[in-house]
Amino acid sequence: MKKDKGITLIALIVTIIVLLILAGVSIAMLTGQNGILTQANNAKDETEQANAKEKVESAVIATMSQSKRGTLDADKLVTEVTTNYGGQAETTAGGFPVTVTIDGKSFIVSEDGTIESAGAKPQITDVKIVTNSDGTGEDVPDNQSAENTVLYISFKTSLENGTINSVNCDNGTVENKNGIYVTKITGNGTYTFTIIGTGENGSVTSTIPIKVNKYETKIVNASDIASMSDKSKIYGATVNGYTCTNSAGVNNWKIFYADENNIYLIADDYIHYDYCPPSATQKISKHSDYKLSMNDVVKDYTGSASITDTKIQNLNKSYFEYLKTNAKTSTNDNMKAVGYMTDTNVWKVFAGEKAEYAIGGPTIEMLMKSYSQKYGVNYQARAKDAVGYEISKDGGANWASSYSGMLKKEDSLYVISSTAKANAMWVASPCAYDTYTGNVVYVYCGGSVDDYHYSAYDVGFRPLVSLKSDIQLQKNADGTYTIL
Secondary structure, eight states: OOOOOOOOHHHHHHHHHHHHHHHHHHHHHHHSTTOHHHHHHHHHHHHHHHHHHHHHHHHHHHHHTTSTTOOOOHHHHHHHHHHHSSOEEEEETTEEEEEEEETTEEEEEOTTOOEEESTTSOEEEEEEEESSTTSOSOOOOTTOBOTTOOEEEEEEEEOTTSEEEEEEETTBOEEEETTEEEEEEOSOEEEEEEEEEEETTEEEEEEEEEEEOOBOOSEEOHHHHHHOSOOTTTTTOEEESOOOTTGGGOSOEEEEEEOSSOEEEEESSOOOGGGSOOOSSOOOEESSSSOEEOTTGGGGOOSGGGOOOHHHHGGGHHHHHHHHHTTOOOOOHHHHHHHHHTOTTTGGGGOOTTEEEEESSOOHHHHHHHHHHHHTOOOEEEEOSSSOEEEESSTTSSOBSOBTTOSOTTOTTTOOOOOSSOSEEEEEEEBOOTTOSSEEEEEETTSOEEEEETTOSSEEOOOEEEEOTTOOEEEOTTSOEEEO
16 A cells, blocks of 8 residues: 655644744844844934934024124024924023924033933923022022022923932032922022933933023123013113213113123213214204204215125114115115114214214114013014015014004103104114105104104104123112123
8 A cells, every 4th residue: 555645743843843933033133122123213213313413403503603702592592493493492591401302302402512312311391590498489580689699499300211319519409399409599600410310221410500690790791681581670771981972962871782792872862963973975954953854964875885884784684684685775765864874984973982883873673672672572673675674563473664652652761752852763774664765764752663754854863882892881789880
């Protein structure tokens, strides 16, 4: 009898076992800690992390480029990240470090521009400077607490997939108040916290500085003022000790605005005709001692081409950017008037040895920034066209050439409500009112930001001075400042 050929049960079992082993090896190769899929996912994560970090680096470089000194400003970095990179950013007590999140990846940016992954080290959140010793309460305003007043730095800390072991400060004792870390302070300065934790790969340490600017500062420069979150007390403060050729024509100078590099002062009242400078060949037109128009001085200017200094162009930055982008120039009468008002050679009689330059009044961009910073609103100005500016009082949602009652008439920094000398103040910017090409921006006695023809007979001048970048001001007991 012929026997059937086939596989035995034992051979079948062995075959199955071998297949299972091979399958296990294949699955491990695909999904194990060093598997192909795992490595692919890791490579994907690393690429995404690198791409996100590259965007953060670009945001840091862009922010630094906004400073003449190439320094990094925390608030400007936040604006750059949120506006141009679609990310989120949060300062630490109004300063550094800044936590930046782009494309779902978080990083810590230090004041020197160093960038680190946020998840790898301990982080701090909810940073406040408070009056309560348990760390609760609202963040106190900047530059208002009297020297030696006891305040407390308050924050929370965490470590992704890890635990916090210790928190220490280089200038004080840190107490843990139910998860809120608290350190007592009595003065401004930078307080550096060292936070040690245990993460997935062992011990990790973060060194995080917190800058405190809550106490009244006796001596300030432009950068100090620009960084103040509350400018309600310093904008409008009188400055003593500033002198110039035409000092007799100004009763007092007041702090009008500050950027990172310069402090700007404005005359507290309209100047008399005797102190209003002529152009190269023409005198200012006089309607009364203080009501002065630009009928004749415009003859010495050709329009936008008369303004060649970049720093002066930047005072009306939106307008000159519009002209450049659209390859245009303006020979309109209102720009001839602005040429007179921003002619630093003409207005140098108000530029003393402490000043970089002087002009005939603030521009609309500076006016909107100053008022917004003082009162916490979002007023804006932009070039509508080659004719001039339009303004917004709702953050850019709506625009118009003028707004009635836009400024508080009781604040003499911006509005002189008395009509004893003049009815309005000239502003050194052209207005885009309809098709009229002779209208210049002005601030009316009732608080309106409006426009008038450059020949208007009831408007006055309040010169503006840009102090040199190294100038400091010392605060006096009465709230005034003395120029150093």
